[in-house]
Amino acid sequence: MRKTEALTAMGQHGLLLPARIKAALAANDRLKVYLSVLQCAVTHAGQPENDFLRLDAELAAAGVDLPWLRDMPSSAQLLDGDVVLQECERLVAALAQDLQIMCKPLDATGPGDDALRERAERWQTWFASFRGQRLTPTQVNKFVSGDRTADGDSLHVLVMDLHRRINQLANEISSEEIDGAHVWHLEAEDRPRVAAFMRGLNRTAPLRFDHPGLDTAATRDGQRLILQNDIGENDVHVLVLHVEGRAITLSYSDLHSGRFDFFKTLLAPLGMQWEEIASRANAALNAGKPYTFGTGRLACGDDAQLDAALETIGANIVFLIDWNRARKRLLPFVSKRAAIAVLLDAARAECGHMAWLKAGAETLIYAAMQAAGGGAFRIGDRLDAILGEADAKAFLLETMETACRTQRQGQPIALVADETRLLIGKRVRQHTSGFDLLDEHAGYCHALAQSICDGLMLDALGIPGAARDLAARAKLWERQADHLVMRARDQASRQPQWEPFGQLVELSDDIADALEEAAFLMSLIADGHMQGWNRDVHESVSRLADAVLYATQEHVKALAIARSLSATSDASDSDAFLAASWNVLRSERECDELLRTGRRAILGAISDAPALMLANDLACALELASDRLLVAGYALRAVAFGRTEAKA
Template identity: 50%
Template sequence: MRKEEAVAALGQRSLLLPGWVRAALAANDRLKLYLSLLQEAARHAAEPQAVGTDWSAEFVRAGVRETGWLQELVRSAYFDDGVLMLRHLDRWSEVVAADLQTMARPVCESAQAAPAELVARRDAWLEFLRGLDPQEGLEPEQLAALTHGERERGDSLHLLVMDLHKALNVLAREIATEELDGAHVWGLAPEDRSLVRAFMRGLRRTAPLKFSHPGLDTAATRDGPRLLIQNDIGTNDVHVLVVTVEEWEIRLTYSDLHRGRFRFFQRLLEEIGFTWTVQTSAAGSGLNEGRPYVVGEAVFRGQDRAALEAALEALGAKIVFVIDWNRARKRLQQFVGKEEARDLLYRAAKEECGHMGWLLAGGERLVFSAMQSVDGEAFRIGERLDEVLGPQAASEYLFALMRVSTRILLERQPPDLVADEARILLARLLRQRTFELDLLAEHAAYTHAIAREVCAALEEADPATLEAQGQRGKQWEREADHLLMQARERAEQHARWQPLVRLMEHADDVADALEEALFLHTLLFVEPLAGLSPGAREPLIRLADTTLAAIQDLVRAVEIARSMSVQGEAEDGDAFLQTLWRILRAERLCDQLAREAYRAIVATMAGTPTGAQIAGQMASAVEKASDGLLAVGYALRQRVMARTGVTS
């Protein structure tokens, strides 16, 4: 009854009656079994040596899974001075009371006038069951009142179950349902049918992506001026979606116990034109074990019927992607960050490949197996995929694996084929990309930021901004140092990272030199100094600008190198070599510009020896950065040529 309780909590009781009747008929089977077991317990207590009845088939037919305590209830029964003593009598009365409520609900709580006599009898027997005490057992009169079937002896629980069953059969005939494109419908108006079909068209388009997972059962009916559509999504008790359509408006109520999955579904629906108006936390004693869950409402307003049908179709197609969403998110987070995992699931939903195929094909085991088999130098046990490949490449690999898993399972090919594809995809990715250079690219970005700050300081020469410029430069230099330390740590574990360490050490020399130049510039404004002379500032600006341009070329060269492979395009190789050639020419030009700066400093700042000395050191630091760039360029060229065979 939990799904029905959830729908009732969402305020749409008109959808409940067929579900209530189905649940009531199942409860009827269990109640008859529980009463038979009580009679069997009494027989066992009277004749302990008699051979007991095998109830296993009845348990299966009634859908009773926890049978141990029921079998013990029978085996442990005995009479004490005529009183039937039963272990688990309290548990027996609890499940009987729950099923009695379930069985009576369609008859006693439906929109039709409830029979007062059945309501009174139900309430009386619920009170009777609550009053049973396992310490006191069952008096003979109580046992008879529960189990006898003779009306002349007065009412009994057995008789009430029989009468409720008759009423249920009548009610079931009155609400006989039709199946419309897979939806259970009743009481529809003619204009409702195309709307239900539109919803089911979207649902059926993506429903195969849930594979064998239960869920997506849909019911629809008319409630006064509104069409109501309900989808139970999955097996969770509060995971329910109810849609109302009235005139040109679709209003959706959705409940979910996972706030993250709720936000994911919000995002999916916003893209198709729904606006969320309500989001609250709710709780119910019979739902989600009393824990809070999230309830939200979204609205779509269409201009015509075609817009309504399109929105309902798009909505139906999105529902499958929330099934087992949280399980997939947790498994993906073993390889990428939380946001990356959510973005992956969103992309899988948007491109309609989903995540269930990946989960069913092995999920995280696929990835771990591929990591261990493709390259022992690349991966070590305990390492995350994104730590080795980088977040973007790791996400791309996982998405490709999710897509291929879905395709293979939908084609009913062997699941082992997915494991082979996982290894092939990862091996191909490792051949195509040099992931070690991701750190160098990030390092180059920080170096570029420091160089821009040096140029800005020389251009503006504003004493008011000096301290802030120096702080920014120092922070960026520390971030660059941290990246070098990461490279060294990885090199201790993997030999393939060792060449990168040497390359990044050259790059770090560039960042250090530029940060020193920025610091020296701040010293030029410490009293009694008043900064650079105009004559000295101009060649220093040209020197800094040329170094900045060379760093921009380094950033370009690293980006090209990151994606070059053995089968790389010739144009990529040419662009890479041309970029490195510009870095070489920039270093030669910087040598010349540094000498011009020294001459200008001597000629225009002779009156301030300390300032001239600091300015000379600044020019030397920038020129040192250009030397470091040349070393980085040569090391990068050697690495790329060794990997790809690029020739000049």
């Protein structure tokens, strides 16, 4: 008599349990692949014109080498609404066999598992009675549906429930623990691998706080070490690692395809190669709720690299818990793409999102926005619309880091709310100063002035194509400057402290308009209207453009100094601001003289009427830009003196 039979006869089921659990876990992998094949076959039968999904990687990972199973989707057909599978009876037999293997560990358990056993027996009775090659839509749904609210009991749900129970048994019968992992039947070389995985897991596990999950089991199966982590409470959210030699095969299933991609991104630095299958949404399949399977492979060069990879994988699992809930809580404040970026940054910073969820998540942010005061936010405002996407993301990450640090130190959650209000107040003050927007607008004005000078220096007037390109760029910059004006008006309408800045931006926009007009006139002149242009005309116009460029540079300098001016500023800062302001004034007076000099040169050299008109208009547009710079400079002085409580 074999030892297993002897032990069974003696009633010593506990001695058989570790081996049965190992076999049951392998059977679970095969059952999931069988059901995936069935799903692919049904999809291909309904859409034969499309290529069917190849499951070679998943079959190999589960240790299934059945050519008839691999080819089943290609031969599937629909007949009167039923799915016809040539090897359907063989598939049913394989399902029955592995379901029986999965149930064997329950032989050693008590009445608490009677319901599971009864459910399995009902399925075995159905398997035994099945004949033929056809499955009705109802039967297909009974196989693969993951909807627990539907009538009846699907095979898929039963397999998931058995899998969970087997994991519980594995934890109960493990012969020892390695840093919290339940392990049995390990070889000596397995222990450092388990320890490496648990080193990463335990480093970040506190970030889940009071959320259940992250139970780990490990055992050896032939030539490979198996590590399994249940992550959270979701039935299909499971991660299994096979380590054979220095190669890692990671099998991962997830209800949310977005979280699957998120996990792939977290592990991207390892260089893991992925092959994934996304089940198709279908009314008859999983109640229209597909989930994603993925298989990743990584070959390591030495033991140190292998341990580092296992540690990295272990450390990143905690960031999958409640990921989708956190993503949804971020969407009122930033875009979907930005929300995922925030969660990635929080994972990389090893603070995660669980503490933020525990502290109130979106209610925390809404309260801080409401407390910002000064009309900074109105009902319906998104955070990124007020702060900009970059600063909104940075603020949300700071909030997550604050929530994590505060709660790990044992501080009350109310402190997180206080610190969040301080953080958003700082961000709002930065954006309500108005100087960021003024600086950006001044940058466009400077770019316009510089491009005109460059065009004259490179003789763009003699190259129509170059002059037209210059005019097109200038128009684009002028439109972007207009958008800044609209933003300033919107801010001024909601925040009284923005009114001086809104007025200043509107005055500054006249500078951009004049410079864009000058660029347009240059394109007209280059288009066949340069009659009479000589060296004196070119030099006089160039000197005028250079003076305007210098004035814009001094205006930019004055803005940079004004940003930091306050009642406590050093006298040197005030002196530097006044010097830049006076340089703008002197440039305007210089431009008046240069315009007169230019007109004399233009009248003395150009007799063609259109060319004369355009040359004069170009000079006038440049001089007008200097006038507008002076007006904006005076408005800036009023803002700056108001900040220092001085008088002009």
